[in-house]
Amino acid sequence: MSLKISPVELRHKIRRGEHNSNTSGFCHGYLQCNLVMLPKDWAADFLKFCQLNQKPCPLISVSENPGDTHLNFLAEDLDLRTDIPSYRIFKDGVMTTEVNDITDYWRDDLVTFALGCSxxxxxxxxxxxxxxxxxxxxxxxxxxxxxxxxxxxxxxxxxxxxxxxxxxxxxxxxxxxxxxxxxxxxxxxxxxxxxxxxxxxxxxxxxxxxxxxxxxxxxxxxxxCGVTPQVALEQAKPPFCITHSPGCMLVTDIPNSRLALM
Incomplete structure (x- = not known):
């Protein structure tokens, strides 16, 4: 696959199962994000964890409502259930499986956090x-x-x-x-x-x-590194959560140039 592919083209290829590996080097010029998806009862504490640990957990966006399958302002035509190359499923703090599509695991109480990626x-x-x-x-x-x-x-x-x-x-x-x-x-x-x-x-x-x-x-x-939350999840042991697999990011439509301090 060409490293010069656009973000929406890459997301569509991921959705079709044509790309299921890491995203480093792809879509030059655009923000990539780590993901954490937690039941809403756990979201407030995780938000505070991000606020207290901004170096490993720089918060970019949070889903507006539990169950949202998109993140406003980050990308058009985005489905959080299908558009990341690989996901990790955790139960009681233990990773149980890695999958390329979480449609069958999706729950309407999940809150999604997008964190900045190196x-x-x-x-x-x-x-x-x-x-x-x-x-x-x-x-x-x-x-x-x-x-x-x-x-x-x-x-x-x-x-x-x-x-x-x-x-x-x-x-x-x-x-x-x-x-x-x-x-x-x-x-x-x-x-x-x-x-x-x-x-x-x-x-x-x-x-x-x-x-x-x-x-x-x-x-x-x-x-x-934005894999830090996965260590925190192992310690907190929420009954259920989903993350990206390390290196397999959400590629957004946001130019990296918007992130730079002048």
Whole structure:
């Protein structure tokens, strides 16, 4: 599939079952989002969790009413039940299955949260001449659980998940400068250098996504990641919820340029 495909074209291909893998590198110029779908009785506490942990959980949009299968202002012709490449189904905090269509799982009490995704700032890194290794190697971005604690809210708590991209020192500094302008999609990195300082023992052993090559003189650079809510869901144990599968995002019609601070 062409990486230059438009967001609506990509969503239609996903809906038809023609694309069921990660969305990194697709639809340059457009915001991508992580998703969490929770019963309305759990929504207020999760909203507070996002507000208290804006680095890993930058809130972009919330469904206007429980049961809505679209998100206003994010995309035209959007069906949340079919237009994400892969979904995870959780019961009592445990992931039970991954599916490409949640029509049979949909409930009228579900509230959908869309959270900013680091895929949206990758194009700005590339535009500055930086090598975004997961795109170069055509794999899902590597993601890791850390020892960085989130601020609890009600039953929601847990440690941050991070994504990693390797750079030499001068490029790492430039990446920090670029991403600071995009707080709505995780902003500046939370750590670079020794991964053991944030509880990661082996970069080759990813918790989500795929390992990438770390070249000589490169340092791993870590960004807060929107998979963090899935760790919080494991701790909170809601009876039922749905998320995106790591790396498989909602691709919206919102230009990334609207997210940048001047």
């Amino acid at each position: 895929f949206s700032f990758e194009e700005s890194l590339q535009a500055d001449g930086l090598d975004v290794r997961n795109i170069t190697e055509q794999v899902n971005v590597p993601m890791y659980r850390t020892n960085i604690a989130c601020t609890p809210a009600g039953p929601f708590n847990g440690n941050m998940v991070v994504s990693m991209r390797p750079f030499v020192a001068r490029d790492a500094i430039r990446a920090i400068q670029i991403c600071t302008r995009f707080p709505a999609v995780h902003g500046a990195p939370v750590h670079f250098g020794d991964p053991q300082l944030i509880g990661i023992d082996d970069l080759a052993a990813t918790d989500y996504g795929d390992a990438v090559t770390l070249k000589e003189h490169e340092q791993p650079v870590f960004w807060a």
